[in-house]
Amino acid sequence: MxxxxxxxxxxxxxxxxxxxxxxxxxxxxxxxxxFIAVAVGLAISLGLGILVLHRRSLFGPITAVTxxxxxxxxxxxxxxxxxxxxxxxxxxxxxxxxxxxLILVRNIVAGLESVSPEVLEAAEGMGYPRRSLLWxxxxxxxxxxxVAGLRLASVSTIGLVTVAGLLGDAFGGLGVLITEGLQTFFxxxxxxxxxxxxxxxxxxxxxxxxxxRRLTPWxxxxxxxxxxxxxxxxxx
Amino acid sequence: xEILWATxxxxxxxxxxxxxxxxxxxxxxxxxxSAAAVVVALAVALPVGLVIGHTGRGGTLAVNLANLGRAVPxxxxxxxxxxxxxRFSPALGLDVIPTxxxxxxxxxxxxxxxxxxxxxxxxxxxxEAARAMGMREREVLGRVELPLAMxxxxxxxxxxxxxxxxxxxxxxxxxxxxxxxxxxxxIARNEDDRLLAGVVLVAGLALLVxxxxxxxxRRLTSPxxxxxxxxxxxxxxxxRSR
Numbered sequence: 001m002x003x004x005x006x007x008x009x010x011x012x013x014x015x016x017x018x019x020x021x022x023x024x025x026x027x028x029x030x031x032x033x034x035f036i037a038v039a040v041g042l043a044i045s046l047g048l049g050i051l052v053l054h055r056r057s058l059f060g061p062i063t064a065v066t067x068x069x070x071x072x073x074x075x076x077x078x079x080x081x082x083x084x085x086x087x088x089x090x091x092x093x094x095x096x097x098x099x100x101x102l103i104l105v106r107n108i109v110a111g112l113e114s115v116s117p118e119v120l121e122a123a124e125g126m127g128y129p130r131r132s133l134l135w136x137x138x139x140x141x142x143x144x145x146x147v148a149g150l151r152l153a154s155v156s157t158i159g160l161v162t163v164a165g166l167l168g169d170a171f172g173g174l175g176v177l178i179t180e181g182l183q184t185f186f187x188x189x190x191x192x193x194x195x196x197x198x199x200x201x202x203x204x205x206x207x208x209x210x211x212x213r214r215l216t217p218w219x220x221x222x223x224x225x226x227x228x229x230x231x232x233x234x235x236x
Numbered sequence: 237x238e239i240l241w242a243t244x245x246x247x248x249x250x251x252x253x254x255x256x257x258x259x260x261x262x263x264x265x266x267x268x269x270s271a272a273a274v275v276v277a278l279a280v281a282l283p284v285g286l287v288i289g290h291t292g293r294g295g296t297l298a299v300n301l302a303n304l305g306r307a308v309p310x311x312x313x314x315x316x317x318x319x320x321x322x323r324f325s326p327a328l329g330l331d332v333i334p335t336x337x338x339x340x341x342x343x344x345x346x347x348x349x350x351x352x353x354x355x356x357x358x359x360x361x362x363x364e365a366a367r368a369m370g371m372r373e374r375e376v377l378g379r380v381e382l383p384l385a386m387x388x389x390x391x392x393x394x395x396x397x398x399x400x401x402x403x404x405x406x407x408x409x410x411x412x413x414x415x416x417x418x419x420x421x422x423i424a425r426n427e428d429d430r431l432l433a434g435v436v437l438v439a440g441l442a443l444l445v446x447x448x449x450x451x452x453x454r455r456l457t458s459p460x461x462x463x464x465x466x467x468x469x470x471x472x473x474x475x476r477s478r
């Protein structure tokens with residue numbers, strides 16, 4: 001590996017300066033791929049979460065299935081889809097979406113169930129029609145936990161997009177830079193891709209913490225609890 | 237449908253169960269580096285997590301570590317270590333060191349976070365009672381807090397081990413062996429049966445490890461706790477304030 005010999009610099013700054021537009025483009029692609037995955041994951045998880053609200057007995061099977069999906073290694077899942085959907089964006093998205101489900105479903109259900117029956121009764125007493133309780137009372141109150149879930153899902157999805165970069169350059173965002181860097185033995189490209197993807201993940205993390213505070217001024221005192229709690233829900 | 241039969245045939249082919257790159261050898265490489273990484277991570281992370289859980293100091297460290305761990309994907313660690321480790325050791329720097337480093341770093345956050353959360357979650361009344369009975373701090377941690385926190389603590393180790401076994405697959409990207417070899421080679425050679433066989437083996441191994449550690453988690457949970465909270469239940473309240 002030429003850049004890895006003694007004396008040669010690990011990072012070639014001139015290359016970075018000359019390729020800023022390429023790096024920016026890959027970063028945008030990276031975010032876009034992650035965004036699609038989290039958005040689709042959220043839509044599916046909301047559906048599943050509401051389903052669980054009506055039929056509690058489905059929670060076990062749903063977490064079991066999403067848990068198995070979560071356990072399958074990312075590289076293996078990407079690879080398993082290649083014979084079916086080819087080297088397409090769809091391949092990457094199916095895998096990425098399936099990894100968001102466990103985190104999001106768990107947090108959505110926890111959020112919806114955190115609304116106490118007294119609150120619902122009070123809402124009904126104030127004249128909210130029964131059908132609107134879910135959308136106008138329960139979901140807004142579940143927002144802190146849902147956003148906490150979105151935060152976890154977004155950060156890990158941004159990390160996983162780099163792995164998708166192993167499979168092809170039509171998707172994979174900054175992962176493509178890493179893969180090309182490895183193939184051409186060019187350390188600078190590897191570092192740019194890796195550090196930029198970490199930077200994006202940290203940015204997303206901070207952005208979601210801010211968003212959470214914005215969306216739920218009433219829950220400022222509980223915000224820390226919600227995120228700390230979510231961090232462990234994922235780890236457990 | 238055809239490809240599934242081809243995969244089964246590939247897996248059953250005796251030729252793929254022998255030689256230096258046969259399934260048993262690859263499995264051994266895979267489990268070997270995973271086990272080494274988890275053991276090293278345990279040696280570092282478990283004491284740290286238990287102590288910050290017991291003292292309550294450094295709690296933000298645990299939460300930040302968890303966030304950082306999520307933001308830094310193993311693939312990024314792997315490729316960033318590679319150029320450096322190659323300089324230090326041409327023999328091991330290409331494959332073993334990057335894979336081992338990435339896997340160890342992957343295992344640390346869940347172990348620290350769950351150890352911390354588990355100990356913090358113990359009822360403060362029980363801890364106070366233990367102190368009132370004359371237990372030393374060490375005994376409080378070892379004989380009261382740890383047994384009560386065991387399901388959560390082991391849960392963290394379980395998460396770490398499953399993630400490591402699953403992620404060690406990417407070691408094949410930097411020329412390490414392990415079961416990921418079949419996936420990477422399958423893609424490179426355009427052999428879908430080899431690729432899918434690798435997928436089946438890796439996913440199977442990850443699920444097996446998860447199941448085995450779930451059993452261990454149950455075993456290590458005291459019978460009194462087992463009734464109230466079945467092992468594997470997600471922790472929902474880690475940061476009970478004392």
